[in-house]
Amino acid sequence: METVTAKKTMLECVNLKKAYPTPKGDFVVLEDFQLKIKEEEFISIIGHSGCGKSTLLTMIAGLNDITEGNIIVDANRIQGAGPDRAVVFQSPSLFPWMTAMENVMIGVKQVFAHGTKKQREDICKYYLDKVGLGDSFHQRASSLSQGMQQRVGIARAFALKPKVLLLDEPFGMLDSMTRVELQDVLIDVWAKEKITAVMVTHDVDEAILLSDRVIMMTGGPYAKVGDVAHIEIERPRHRKTTIEDPRFYEYRQYLLNFLDH
Amino acid sequence: METKILNALKWSGLGFLEPLIKLIQGKEKDKNIRLVLRQIVVPVLSVFIFLGVCNFGASYLYNKERDIKIEKTRSVQGDAAAAQMAECIDSSDLSCKPNSLPSPADVKQGAISLWNDHKMISEKKSAFKEKTAAINKQRKEQGLKAITYTGRPSFVDQIITSLKTVFAGFLLAAFFAIPVGIVLGLSETLRSSINWIIQILKPVSPVVWLLLVSMVVKTVMANSDSDKAFIISFISVGFCSMWATLVNTTMGVSSVNPDYINVSKVLRLSVFSNIFKVILPASIPMIFTGLRITLSVAWMVLIAIELLAQSPGLGSFVWEEFQNGANDSNAKIIVAMFVIGFIGFMLDRVMMFIQKLISFEAK
Ligand SMILES: Nc1ncnc2c1ncn2[C@@H]1O[C@H](COP(=O)(O)OP(=O)(O)O)[C@@H](O)[C@H]1O
Ligand SMILES: [Mg+2]
Numbered sequence: 001m002e003t004v005t006a007k008k009t010m011l012e013c014v015n016l017k018k019a020y021p022t023p024k025g026d027f028v029v030l031e032d033f034q035l036k037i038k039e040e041e042f043i044s045i046i047g048h049s050g051c052g053k054s055t056l057l058t059m060i061a062g063l064n065d066i067t068e069g070n071i072i073v074d075a076n077r078i079q080g081a082g083p084d085r086a087v088v089f090q091s092p093s094l095f096p097w098m099t100a101m102e103n104v105m106i107g108v109k110q111v112f113a114h115g116t117k118k119q120r121e122d123i124c125k126y127y128l129d130k131v132g133l134g135d136s137f138h139q140r141a142s143s144l145s146q147g148m149q150q151r152v153g154i155a156r157a158f159a160l161k162p163k164v165l166l167l168d169e170p171f172g173m174l175d176s177m178t179r180v181e182l183q184d185v186l187i188d189v190w191a192k193e194k195i196t197a198v199m200v201t202h203d204v205d206e207a208i209l210l211s212d213r214v215i216m217m218t219g220g221p222y223a224k225v226g227d228v229a230h231i232e233i234e235r236p237r238h239r240k241t242t243i244e245d246p247r248f249y250e251y252r253q254y255l256l257n258f259l260d261h
Numbered sequence: 262m263e264t265k266i267l268n269a270l271k272w273s274g275l276g277f278l279e280p281l282i283k284l285i286q287g288k289e290k291d292k293n294i295r296l297v298l299r300q301i302v303v304p305v306l307s308v309f310i311f312l313g314v315c316n317f318g319a320s321y322l323y324n325k326e327r328d329i330k331i332e333k334t335r336s337v338q339g340d341a342a343a344a345q346m347a348e349c350i351d352s353s354d355l356s357c358k359p360n361s362l363p364s365p366a367d368v369k370q371g372a373i374s375l376w377n378d379h380k381m382i383s384e385k386k387s388a389f390k391e392k393t394a395a396i397n398k399q400r401k402e403q404g405l406k407a408i409t410y411t412g413r414p415s416f417v418d419q420i421i422t423s424l425k426t427v428f429a430g431f432l433l434a435a436f437f438a439i440p441v442g443i444v445l446g447l448s449e450t451l452r453s454s455i456n457w458i459i460q461i462l463k464p465v466s467p468v469v470w471l472l473l474v475s476m477v478v479k480t481v482m483a484n485s486d487s488d489k490a491f492i493i494s495f496i497s498v499g500f501c502s503m504w505a506t507l508v509n510t511t512m513g514v515s516s517v518n519p520d521y522i523n524v525s526k527v528l529r530l531s532v533f534s535n536i537f538k539v540i541l542p543a544s545i546p547m548i549f550t551g552l553r554i555t556l557s558v559a560w561m562v563l564i565a566i567e568l569l570a571q572s573p574g575l576g577s578f579v580w581e582e583f584q585n586g587a588n589d590s591n592a593k594i595i596v597a598m599f600v601i602g603f604i605g606f607m608l609d610r611v612m613m614f615i616q617k618l619i620s621f622e623a624k
Contacts, residue, residue, distance in 0.1 A: 081526040093520035
């Protein structure tokens, strides 16, 4: 079933190329890379280690120069980094000298400069509460566990109300129990906010569980989109029902097959 | 309650007492007996061994000096005078005591005499104050300068002067090196273009700094009647000691975790916020390590600079005692040595304590 109003394109990579200069000449990571992501779409990117997934993500974030081509967000060519493209890094990257609250607040202040202090505080509290940190607002980031810190990282990103959410192996550093918890947190928060998201992951199950589409990248150098899997399991999703869906294993097999090459 | 006391001990650097307290409470006997032995008994023992070695060395040097003195008398004045000299020395008459490395007992005597001297001088000072109070009041009303005590400073006065100088020098170093370090840390171009100056100036000896500073200060302050010796020595101390802070601040600022910089870019923080909310807090640990080194270097060069600049303080105290050559001068020099060492140690402890207080790293 198609929705009546076709969703607009939120993020587009056009003829994207990335070359890192090295002493032995340019090392071309990505070339002729095309990607189109619609509003409210969640896509995952999988591919072998070193194929250029982080490179792609940091380019979209504006933290890494574009060699050739364009990245267009909401009909505008991106210029540098900005809070319209929030990033959840693999390591939580919180400022350890600030509390959980202050870590979220420093971003909220930038984005909602016009609001009152109370409004801004409410936004921070809302998102911290959503990621399950309702009673740790005023804890120093350095005193939180890795998992807790990454929860703050997620809250910080959503609280910016970005156009695009970028996640680079957000749960890669966590143990499997914590990872499962955080995947559930992300599913829940995302279901409410429906922010266009691009997530890099090496966990095939995670990709299927969270995404509408899984982009499979070819091995580098000169990596491009190798294949795309549309995950048609209905939303809202829950871990149990999704994993029990027979299609889950078909997708899983398909993705693993691609990675095996 | 108990853990509170133990924590307080740990924070104040007395953590080594912990096993003793536990032992008194009768907890984990075997383990704590071993810890007490290792952390308290053995260190105390080592102090006694140290004193023993000093005593032995001192008496060896004393005897040698005694023989030299007797031999010298013999060769100049003949056997009779030599025998008299030997008798005089052995009767422990101060007038013919050989002047060599003082024994621990001499040092103790020296410390006591310094303390008595201090008490005497402070009494004199307060007496002087009382006597001049009325006159000074009058002079103040007439717009004249008060009459101040100009007598010899006591050992404690010298310590206070030295502490003032080192503190002024340290502040100067911090106020100069931290901002400059931040600017250098932020700009790669500036860093590489100025690096050579830093590399060349860093190893310059305190003596040269002192000469340089006094050249400048002498001209600049030619018509001023402020305390030039103090100004020259604290500026020299600042220059000698600031390098560690400068280099560490530069390194700290230029090596902030790139993830933090990325977050700052994504949030589009202003230059001001970026520096004061991200870069500075992130480099505080490095800056503090630099400040700690700066303070200990400042204290170390201060003594040498005071000695050379003839500005009042512990350094000139040591030099004057050495020149003086009275029979307890050597003992007083050793007393000063321990006082200098102890103060240096305490300064470092204070810095460590502050560093712990403001550190954001997980405790
Ligand atoms: N700054 C850089 N300079 C040169 N080569 C780089 C740089 N960053 C990444 N690369 C190279 O680009 C390739 C892609 O890296 P990356 O995007 O991190 O891969 P992935 O995230 O998919 O594991 C790797 O071969 C890596 O060695
Ligand atoms: Mg990567």
